[in-house]
Amino acid sequence: MASTTPPLLASRMTLANGLTIPQVQLGLYMMSGKEGTHSIKEALSLGYRGFDCAQMYHNEKEAGQAIRDYLASADNTQGLKREDIFYTSKLSSNKTSYEAVRRSIKGSVAASGLEYIDLFLLHSPYGGKEARLTSWKALEDAVEEGEIKMAGVSNYGVAHIEELIASNPRVPPVINQIEVHPFNTQTGIRDTCAKHNIAIEAYAPLARALRMKHPKILEFAKKYSCTPAQVFVKWSVQHDLVTLPKSIRLERMFENASVDRFTISDDDMAALDALDERLVTDWDPTEAP
Numbered sequence: 001m002a003s004t005t006p007p008l009l010a011s012r013m014t015l016a017n018g019l020t021i022p023q024v025q026l027g028l029y030m031m032s033g034k035e036g037t038h039s040i041k042e043a044l045s046l047g048y049r050g051f052d053c054a055q056m057y058h059n060e061k062e063a064g065q066a067i068r069d070y071l072a073s074a075d076n077t078q079g080l081k082r083e084d085i086f087y088t089s090k091l092s093s094n095k096t097s098y099e100a101v102r103r104s105i106k107g108s109v110a111a112s113g114l115e116y117i118d119l120f121l122l123h124s125p126y127g128g129k130e131a132r133l134t135s136w137k138a139l140e141d142a143v144e145e146g147e148i149k150m151a152g153v154s155n156y157g158v159a160h161i162e163e164l165i166a167s168n169p170r171v172p173p174v175i176n177q178i179e180v181h182p183f184n185t186q187t188g189i190r191d192t193c194a195k196h197n198i199a200i201e202a203y204a205p206l207a208r209a210l211r212m213k214h215p216k217i218l219e220f221a222k223k224y225s226c227t228p229a230q231v232f233v234k235w236s237v238q239h240d241l242v243t244l245p246k247s248i249r250l251e252r253m254f255e256n257a258s259v260d261r262f263t264i265s266d267d268d269m270a271a272l273d274a275l276d277e278r279l280v281t282d283w284d285p286t287e288a289p
């Protein structure tokens, strides 16, 4: 494996609030604390700067510790500082108690030990309208008080996005993190978010490795001399999505970010878009009441 940093790992997208976000980040779901500690260190050495965590992943403490340890270690030859890292966490469940949400956010900041969280998301729309909008108010105040730098949502469907925008938020959401890959393209939610200047983070961008042997994926991997996983990642990058491929293996972390060498043609992007089968790899709260 080459030791150079894939250039894509330095790429950042500018969000509606003027702040930037690394376009490729390491997802931390289904990583034990131990795996997270190890993988984050390796990812930082490779050049990953963004990490997607959540209260529900039960590894916030280890993730924050791994980042802090790396920054303080001799491995940090580039002299990276906290502000060079982008760390996300998510509220496990929306609540009708504003104070409970504020406490929960402070708990995540404390668990990470990172002083602040770059992006904090409502993990899902579950809980109903009152809980969603109350939780959002708590996020707005957490932004204003510097606990978090920016606020967003996850698994929000069209109706949830419209509901939040209609509430005239003081701090508009900058991100909606949803499942997106060629087998679940989510064009309806993506179009609605584009209308409101909300960027999309693609979770399960590799379709959880469930379609690596699909004939079209294999055909394009051959055509572009890349791996099936790289077809998936490149598709999400060319659609201007922030993408969160997860791996606990160093060689795959490198592979997943090494997609600068080729460009998928417009026709082939359309052929990949056409693979949509609304494949849900984990959960789908986007239609929740």
Ligand SMILES: NC(=O)c1ccc[n+]([C@@H]2O[C@H](COP(=O)([O-])OP(=O)(O)OC[C@H]3O[C@@H](n4cnc5c(N)ncnc54)[C@H](OP(=O)(O)O)[C@@H]3O)[C@@H](O)[C@H]2O)c1
Pocket: 026, 027, 028, 029, 030, 052, 053, 123, 154, 155, 177, 178, 202, 203, 204, 205, 206, 207, 208, 209, 212, 229, 230, 244, 245, 246, 247, 248, 249, 252, 253, 255, 256, 281, 282
């Ligand atoms: N907001 C939400 O509700 C939500 C839901 C799901 C996920 N997420 C976020 O999105 C991230 C990614 O989603 P995900 O973890 O569900 O799925 P994913 O990134 O699409 O796929 C991960 C799976 O693919 C395997 N893999 C990784 N690189 C590979 C490669 N180059 N070749 C073959 N297999 C490869 C991984 O195994 P190894 O680890 O063994 O390599 C793992 O089994 C999560 O970690 C999390 O941060 C958010």
